[in-house]
Amino acid sequence: MGLFRRIGNLFHRSRLASDMDAELEAHIALRTEDNIAGGMTPREARRDALVRFGNPAVMKERTAGADMALGIDGLWRDVRYAVRQLRRSPGFALTAIVTLTVAIGANAVVFSILNALVLKPLDLPGARRLYMIEQRGFPMNSYPDYLDLRQRNHSFEDIAVYIIGEAAMNTGSNPSHVWMYQASGNYFDVLGVQPYLGRFFHSSDEHGLDAVPYIVLSYDYWRTRFHSDAAVVGRTVELNRHSYSILGVAPPKFHGSELMFVPDFWVPVVDTPLIAMDDDLKSRGDRSLEMIGRLKPQVTAAQATGELNAIAAALQKTYPKDDDGLQFALVQPGLMGNMLGGPIRAFVSGLMLLAGLILLAACANLGSLFSARAADRAREIAMRVALGSTRARILRQILTEALVIALFGGTAGIAASSVLLRGLSVWQPMPNFPIRVQVNPDVGTYTVAVLLALMSGLLCGLAPIRQIFGTAPWEVVKTGAAVTRRKRLPGLRDVLLIVQVAVCAVLMTSSLVAVRGLERSMHSNFGFQPDRALLVDTELRMAGYEGDRVAAMQRRMLDTAATVPGVQSAGLISNIPLGLGFSETAIFADGATDFRASNAVAEPVQYSVSPGYFQSAGTTLLAGRDITWHDGNNAPAVAVVNRTFAQKLFGSVDKAIGKHFLHDSGKQRFEVVGVVEDGKYITLTEETKPAFFQPLAQSPTSSTWLVARTAGDPQNNAAALRAAIHGLDDGLLFTLTTWHESLNSALFAARAAAVSLGVLGLLGSVLAITGIFGMASYSVSKRFKEMGIRIALGADRIQVLRSALGGALRLLAIGSVAGLLLGMAATRVLAFIVYQATPLDPVVLAGTVMVMLLVGLVATWAPAQRALHIHPSRLLREDW
């Protein structure tokens, strides 16, 4: 009760005072009454009462003092005093708060991303026991392998598979483009989710490979597309022109087993042959399914891996052709195994490290700021000590100031970060894929941020402690400024400043490397010309085309596109290079008989193209001929290969023409008819890969990209091309973009890296500037008098500047060199994300040096001006 009353008193100080007055008044009155009753005159009586009472002011003071000794009121007074002090030096307060805002904000943002993508497992019950099963370092498995694993293992409660796919959904009016998981029947049971409405499908719904006409909607899709209509369960919709009934709706926050993919619905994986692209569930060599399993409670990941690999060995023996070298590993789920997860985890952890360094730099800055301030206030502090204030009391005051700044800065930082994160959560970086970075900051993030803020506040507040305790008040009062003999050994502050400059240089180096890499990749040779080209992405199955109608429609699309004014040529390809889809396949030397994977001569990227593709894509034909309409279904199998393929298999480009190679366990024998230039196929950072192109007629697919080369700006022809394709079939869904827009997905990682490093670099340099500025201006003001004397004695400008700024610039130089070296080491990591990221680039080196020089110049400009404009005569007269 006492505590609450005390806290209550804080806010009722005036009431307490009036209470005391009333009590005092009553006392005097009672004594006076008694005195009168005792026979005194009223005047005497009152006088006697007052004398006996003693000094009322002292009484009140001591009553209030009783409160203060109890602590809380003292703290509150400290806080108010601190705020008042800070308001009196807005420059200091603002610098400190902004510094902390920047540092806490950056850390909260990066920590949220780290938390969302790396630390936190999928938001599912018992998620720690969920593992993704990778095969030879790749998250894709074949359906027959999956069935065998699921049946034979004893380590997992169950294993599910899924594919991310797209389809056309028709709910009555026009079809729309939707994204889905094709998931095994036990998918929801393995993940441990319960439906929001209706029911999920289960293993018992599957009967072999027969299609099951059920779908489960995601909550968001149900809300937006069906307006949260509960009667939707049981309704029939059309998926790629096939009838499906809606089985249920998934719970609100459930987006499936991938962190960055937001699906519209789930469909049984056994329906893949019916509605999806060419994924074949019967072929053991066709690996396109991701596998996720829930470990039994008492089984460790290592035990499970051991068992899976025992099964893999058995499968290898039974199916030497398809399962050669099969090996499984368990990895953290959520980011397509280690394929996306590896680089993302490395990059985000790196960012976290950098953010931590920024916080360190900010603390260093704050520490310097606080010590400078303590030094400036040395006289005031000395006076207070001399007047009897304890050092503990002064320290408490300074710590309170630090905490007030920490709270302001921390709050501002958290507010800024939550705005940024909200933006990031709704951001859709890729135009043709529903990627979502779910980074809603949670309580944990805020707690960490507040703790960081308080901790840095306390640390900084403690920085000047030695200064305060080492102050001899009489010295300070006598001489004016604190005479602290500067030791020539580098102090803690110098080290902190060096660290800070180094951090800035590291960030600058890495962001320059990233930007340069990005620039280089924009101008590198892709093996095609993305300028002046339009892309039309179609999946004819979505509009119900099957069998022969597919090829006929594709031919019509090509012919129509070619007649659009402004379009010079048009061609089709099965997967657009540097898009999201690709297929790699093992090929064998002509005459081979052993078709195990280990006997393959290469594993090139495989494409199907129509005549006219190379011309439309701007891919140069080096030798031989292009694919023509004569390379049809019944004509001999032919292929165009790239330069690397030709050199690897046949020694040179010219020798390749007319040679043969085998594919699909020798069932297909290709004659090489042409060789084209090398290109980038899967990622920008890949090594040069072999690739081969088959005629679309000989390797048909319903999913293609039409490339239309235009004479001028492709935007001018986009509308006409869109209308022409729409005119062919108004039920056909397609996306039309320029090739440059489509490249965004390939450049996304590099761009994200460049932007985040750039932002951190900017923050880092802001902090470095304030740090150096603080130190330089402090050193100038501390040595004002000395410099005045020097000038009076005839020192020239250079000498003055050297003595004023030499220390700061020396630290800047040491820090920059250290940072540059560290940055060079750090950017090796970037090479995985950014094309040709190399720190040994003269532009990067010169750029970093320039930036650091600029930082130094900006930071020391004002102090240097001050030092140069010292008037010795005035200075010597005044008391500094």
Added chain:
Amino acid sequence: MARNDLQGSLDLLVLKTLAQRGKLHGYGVVQHIQIASDELLQVEEGSIYPALHRMEQSGWIGSEWAMTETNRKAKYYRLTVAGRKQLKEAEESFELLVKGVRAMLRYA
């Protein structure tokens, strides 16, 4: 050794007064101390209030405003349970002090 300063003694006197007399205002406490001690203990009357306030904040005594017999508004104090415990401790420690001082005086 127990805490035996002047303040401690004043606390003891106030607590004892409230224990003997029940509800009492500040002036009453002062009066009681003077009368009960045969006018031997003279406190500066004002100094009772910081003590009362401190004891109230510590939860040893409670207070309320009420009317005196002469129809004057005054703040009345009474002992709380915690105060009763405190009184017992203060009495014991005072006995110790007295014993100690006596022993000291008798030592020759």
